[in-house]
Amino acid sequence: MTSGMFGAQGTGDTSGYGGLVRQASNFGSSERPYGSYFDEVADDLERAYPDFSDAIERVVVDRGEITLHVKREKLVEVAMILRDKLKFEMCMGVSGVHYPDQTGREMHAVYPLLSMSKNQRIRLEVSVPDADAHIPSVVEVWAGNNWHERETYDMFGIIFDGHPGLTRILMPDDWEGHPQRKDYSLGGIAVEYKGATTPPPSERRSYK
Amino acid sequence: MTTFDPYAPSRDTTEGKVFSVTGGDWDALVQEIGATKEERVVVNMGPQHPSTHGVLRLVLELEGETITEVRCGIGYLHTGIEKNMEYRSWTQGTTFVTRMDYLSPLHNETAYCLAVEKLLGITNDVPERATVIRVMMMELNRISSHMVALGTGALELGAMGPMFFAFRDRETVLEIFEMITGLRMNMAYIRPGGVAQDLPEGALTKIRDGVKLMRKNFKDNATLLIGNSIWMKRTQGIGYLDLAGCTTLGITGPVLRATGMPWDLRKLQPYCGYENYNFDVVTADTCDVYGRFLIRMNELEQSLRIIEQCVDKLEKLEGAPVMVADKKIAWPAQLALGGDGLGNSLDHIRQIMGTSMESLIHHFKLVTEGFHVPAGQAYAAIESPRGELGASVVSDGGTKPYRVHFRDPSFNNLQGTPAMSEGGMVADIVGAVASIDPVMGGVDR
Numbered sequence: 001m002t003s004g005m006f007g008a009q010g011t012g013d014t015s016g017y018g019g020l021v022r023q024a025s026n027f028g029s030s031e032r033p034y035g036s037y038f039d040e041v042a043d044d045l046e047r048a049y050p051d052f053s054d055a056i057e058r059v060v061v062d063r064g065e066i067t068l069h070v071k072r073e074k075l076v077e078v079a080m081i082l083r084d085k086l087k088f089e090m091c092m093g094v095s096g097v098h099y100p101d102q103t104g105r106e107m108h109a110v111y112p113l114l115s116m117s118k119n120q121r122i123r124l125e126v127s128v129p130d131a132d133a134h135i136p137s138v139v140e141v142w143a144g145n146n147w148h149e150r151e152t153y154d155m156f157g158i159i160f161d162g163h164p165g166l167t168r169i170l171m172p173d174d175w176e177g178h179p180q181r182k183d184y185s186l187g188g189i190a191v192e193y194k195g196a197t198t199p200p201p202s203e204r205r206s207y208k
Numbered sequence: 209m210t211t212f213d214p215y216a217p218s219r220d221t222t223e224g225k226v227f228s229v230t231g232g233d234w235d236a237l238v239q240e241i242g243a244t245k246e247e248r249v250v251v252n253m254g255p256q257h258p259s260t261h262g263v264l265r266l267v268l269e270l271e272g273e274t275i276t277e278v279r280c281g282i283g284y285l286h287t288g289i290e291k292n293m294e295y296r297s298w299t300q301g302t303t304f305v306t307r308m309d310y311l312s313p314l315h316n317e318t319a320y321c322l323a324v325e326k327l328l329g330i331t332n333d334v335p336e337r338a339t340v341i342r343v344m345m346m347e348l349n350r351i352s353s354h355m356v357a358l359g360t361g362a363l364e365l366g367a368m369g370p371m372f373f374a375f376r377d378r379e380t381v382l383e384i385f386e387m388i389t390g391l392r393m394n395m396a397y398i399r400p401g402g403v404a405q406d407l408p409e410g411a412l413t414k415i416r417d418g419v420k421l422m423r424k425n426f427k428d429n430a431t432l433l434i435g436n437s438i439w440m441k442r443t444q445g446i447g448y449l450d451l452a453g454c455t456t457l458g459i460t461g462p463v464l465r466a467t468g469m470p471w472d473l474r475k476l477q478p479y480c481g482y483e484n485y486n487f488d489v490v491t492a493d494t495c496d497v498y499g500r501f502l503i504r505m506n507e508l509e510q511s512l513r514i515i516e517q518c519v520d521k522l523e524k525l526e527g528a529p530v531m532v533a534d535k536k537i538a539w540p541a542q543l544a545l546g547g548d549g550l551g552n553s554l555d556h557i558r559q560i561m562g563t564s565m566e567s568l569i570h571h572f573k574l575v576t577e578g579f580h581v582p583a584g585q586a587y588a589a590i591e592s593p594r595g596e597l598g599a600s601v602v603s604d605g606g607t608k609p610y611r612v613h614f615r616d617p618s619f620n621n622l623q624g625t626p627a628m629s630e631g632g633m634v635a636d637i638v639g640a641v642a643s644i645d646p647v648m649g650g651v652d653r
Contacts, residue, residue: 063586090458097602112615147623172283
């Protein structure tokens, strides 16, 4: 039996109260008007990009931010239009998120974009199945995403097709697994001191 | 053939002969390399090298003294902070993020807290006094961070004096930090909903005195460096990167402002009420190492101006709350200076232990389990001393972050190293890297 400290199993609840582990919900899409400059961005994109309705799966406006959920095959096209026509000159990297419960779209990649000309921000989100975690690289659109995509590959195992050199960046080259996936445990090493053993962090109940 | 040199052994590989140099007698090495008749040399600079700003590894391909190719090797300081945060409460998160970019801990904390507050929907409920304290602490932190950039940058270019002046002035800031937060770095002082505790008595006087002292002292480094022919030659026209280069590489901060672009989030996308302060965005139009250092020097004065305005505001806000009123978020702790250092005030302990069991339960729940954050994702960006520091935070509705990602400016800006240095002299890469001011704790997280 792999018991943690005090032998508690199951939830990550230190206090003894239940209900801590929740499902990450799949947020619906927003209705127009989106408010702020978001309608303008959506209109401009629709005008500049005829395939809009096909490429953009849904638009979510939440907490004063707009997220365009883009189909992965259209990502580079949309990115090019956003950069050249809508003046989103900068991409602030990419951040992976792993939702093991969203069957068929477990791996998400989130790109915050910045337009310096118009002083606007939007966000692109691409979701792909874990079994086929391939997303086209946007390095040819925003060269600065090079390291960010390497980091997301390193941490989540998302493969960015067309990246000029997709290798690990933070972990050692021979590392196995992708540490920030939800199925990768926190790990750690058990510590023994004067006969008492403290289990590794991932087995202590407060860190489960 | 020379005799075996224990400091520079060599071995044959498929890539050619590899020499491992660990110091000692360079003559033996030069003699051996001379025998290979190879002009192209690949040199590893770092990860343990005094001029690489921590554990940055630069793989240089050299033709003589000219750099033909540079690659950065990072990851030597990867600590898995983002992963660890998924196992702690939202409040504990500040203790982690503060350790990312260790020269600007308060900026990390603020970016994280702004994102969490956005998710909680309490952005406008954070008390004004807390917001002003945040701004003041961030500007003090900008000074201490720029001081390291200037001091170590000059030191790496061979000037020792500026380092002493910079660290002397930095000490003024760190003493203020110590007085207010108890710590000189990694304070975890800024918390979701406000700040951990109010300013101690006498803090504002100390800050006023500190500002006066620093304003006088800052001139020392400026007079020592600006116009100094060696420093000018080592910085002017070196590490060139123009606006197009910065934009395509996503580079922000002093490097971007040195191209003449007045891009400063404090002005253009104000957070924490920066729109209420008078200050100027400092730019340069040289696109080089000199311009970047000049910007940092001039930003010091702008930070002092903001700090003075903060102190004025704080005097008027004496006694106002520094934590959001919602008792489901704000920790009930009433910290006081006890005989054994910081602890809960005795009055508070007397109340929760003696008269209010409900308060005790509430306190216990809030500290051990933490508060729930509604599901969703938020991105908060602030202008850190090095550029845009963005916190992408995802919540699943629980009491722990589902995912936290920091878009650290150092991580992104280091990508500019090859563009700045390839084709230049090997000595100039030191200045180019120093002008980016990368902090490896932030790069590797």
